Amino acid sequence: MLIDAHAHLDLYTDDILESALEEIKGHEIFTISNSMDPASYRRNLEIGQMSRLVLPTFGVHPWKAPEYVQRLQELTGAVEQSLMLGEIGLDHQFVEDTRQYPAQREVFEFFLTAAKEQDKIVNLHTKGAEQETFKLLRQYDIQRAIVHWYSGPLDILRELKDRGIYFTVGLEVLHSDDIKTIVRELPTELLLTETDNPGGLEWLTGVPGMPRMVTEVVEALAKLRGITAQEMVQAVQSNFERLIGDDSRWSEVYTRILNKNQSP
Numbered sequence: 001m002l003i004d005a006h007a008h009l010d011l012y013t014d015d016i017l018e019s020a021l022e023e024i025k026g027h028e029i030f031t032i033s034n035s036m037d038p039a040s041y042r043r044n045l046e047i048g049q050m051s052r053l054v055l056p057t058f059g060v061h062p063w064k065a066p067e068y069v070q071r072l073q074e075l076t077g078a079v080e081q082s083l084m085l086g087e088i089g090l091d092h093q094f095v096e097d098t099r100q101y102p103a104q105r106e107v108f109e110f111f112l113t114a115a116k117e118q119d120k121i122v123n124l125h126t127k128g129a130e131q132e133t134f135k136l137l138r139q140y141d142i143q144r145a146i147v148h149w150y151s152g153p154l155d156i157l158r159e160l161k162d163r164g165i166y167f168t169v170g171l172e173v174l175h176s177d178d179i180k181t182i183v184r185e186l187p188t189e190l191l192l193t194e195t196d197n198p199g200g201l202e203w204l205t206g207v208p209g210m211p212r213m214v215t216e217v218v219e220a221l222a223k224l225r226g227i228t229a230q231e232m233v234q235a236v237q238s239n240f241e242r243l244i245g246d247d248s249r250w251s252e253v254y255t256r257i258l259n260k261n262q263s264p
């Protein structure tokens, strides 16, 4: 089974969403659909009803943090409901207005507190704030985390790697030597795949990304590792299963995801 551990299916327009869900079904792609805020989560929950392969997760993206920093109590229900928390984190690269950083940090710490208390996996955005994110993961003693689209310094990458953090690698690996270097630094055991659809490819090329593109990521990773694409698919699936471990809350969900005979 292919895994797209970081996508945003709620950001597709209705007509494209239909073909995206067909591709997810056709290629058997388990897709974690991250949210930016409560409205985005509500849409992802609807999409989750349309496909057994889609898992909606709740988070408040750092770009949305200033809107929610005064309303954190409104988020607790969704946080408790969500099996994984994402997309959460810090962004000091695309967000240049430093006045927003305290709000980003407060919202992120709210989610890290919940992740620790509820023993949840987090799906992280770390752009330009890799060092600070790493410090907070240590401070909150977060054990299970996925860092999405890492492009930061190699010394922090090594620290995250030593902590057993997982990394989702996306389409940029096809074009960027820096991302290839990052992949070479990481053991196969910590690699996961993502598309960041539909925005990931849109950011790189101007065209919205489609789910099947995760196969291109798999092929690129396999080539870098000197293994076959099929072996890479297996490795990513084993990695994901190691990440969820024996967490009983995941068992039912994961069994449904794997069950091809169940509809839709």
Ligand SMILES: [Zn+2]
Pocket: 006, 007, 008, 034, 087, 148, 196
């Ligand atoms: Zn994202």
